[in-house]
Amino acid sequence: MIAAISTVFPETHHMQCLYHLYQNLPKNLRSCLGSPLYQEFLKDFRAIQRSHCESVFERRSAGIVEKYEAGKKYITTMLLNRKHTWVKCFTSRHFTAGTQSTQRVKSENALIQKAVQSSFFLSQVQESIENRLEFELINNRYSIWKSSTLQYTQPFVIQTFFKDIDITMKKYLTQSIHDAHYKQMCQSVCYRTHQVPFSEILASDDDSFEPFFDKEVDDSIETPIEADEDRELDLKSLISMVNSDDILEIWKVSRYNFPKCYQHVILLNTGEYLCTCFMLVTHGIICRHFFKVFVETPKAYFHLVLIPKR
Ligand SMILES: [Zn+2]
Known part of the structure; x- marks a missing residue:
């Protein structure tokens, strides 16, 4: 295989x-x-x-x-x-849309297995599957309704900082990819950021790097959503991936309520950026950390070609 x-x-x-x-x-x-x-x-x-x-x-x-x-x-x-x-x-160096397992296919399979029995006639199998699919459709409609009514949006944030970006995205992207970016733009206001001088990076001790998530090896403990700051790699690894002459600025982005969780964003003179969360690579979505930096510095550029083709 x-x-x-x-x-x-x-x-x-x-x-x-x-x-x-x-x-x-x-x-x-x-x-x-x-x-x-x-x-x-x-x-x-x-x-x-x-x-x-x-x-x-x-x-x-x-x-x-x-x-x-x-x-x-x-x-x-x-x-x-x-x-x-x-x-x-x-x-995490490859685009996977965040998929880590075949769970979704498996859970569909498990649902069908639960609905039918080995002693069933073919007609009973069909009937059971149809009933189950109908039930799932109701569930699906409910979850869509729930997310549409409960989803928090901040039109003020979009209007103030990302108006043109939002208009462009609406014009060229599919609804779901636009929505994913809209959410990232809204979330960007939960972060603070400051520029990191090059001298500080060279002096920093790489061994002190310890991602927030790695401390949590027990799966039974649920990670709070707000602590969802999963760094894929450290700053030095990120810098080693690019030509250092191409680096324009480096920014450290941290959450207001979780200062220990932070990411680094590198702005390149090619108009591109890299973030230690690697969301753009793995999910194909421009991350909230970049949007935060975008608001702070004129050297951060947004362009649709940043978003990979699907
Ligand atoms: Zn990021």
Whole structure:
């Protein structure tokens, strides 16, 4: 399958579904490691999977094979040798529209399985599926109604700061992509920003970098939505991706209520920008951090070509 993907779709990047990746771990490692050690492995594995940049991945995965010797074969061949397909620092460099798993297809499948029984006649199967689809349609209509009535919008913000951008986006983008940007523009006012001098960056200690999310390895704890500041990589990795002569300005953008969560935005003389959240790359959406910087400096430019084609 993996070989076939690279032959048939040479331009694509193969990634693994995180849901299945995590599902396969207990099947292959729990019995050979033993339960307590397996739990420890799971914790380490989560941290490795969420590594935002390559140096962090290297640090976290160092010694993992020796530590879990009994699972050496699986960890080496199925996990580490395929790191490009599941570790965040590699997968987050590609446009995925935010998809990390095949969950959506799977949940549709599970719904159908629940609705039908193996003893059913074909006509009963059809009837059950139709009933289920009708029920889902009602659910869907309800969620659309809910989001349309409860969605917070700030026309004042758009009118004041992003009027022309909004008009252009309305004209050329589809409704859903326009709405995604509208939300980012509205959210940008929740941030403060200041320009970071180059000298400060060179002097900064990279080891102190610790993304907010990585502290939270326990999935049972729900991350509050407002703390949703997932940095994909640190500033130095971001700078290393571009020619330093092309950098015009660097800005640090942080939330008013969560000053510890911050992103860096680099403005380039090509009219482009890079942000440590990497939203433009992974989701194809210009992020709220850029919109915040856009309001502050005349060196930040908006142009429709920033948004990748779908
Ligand atoms: Zn951003």
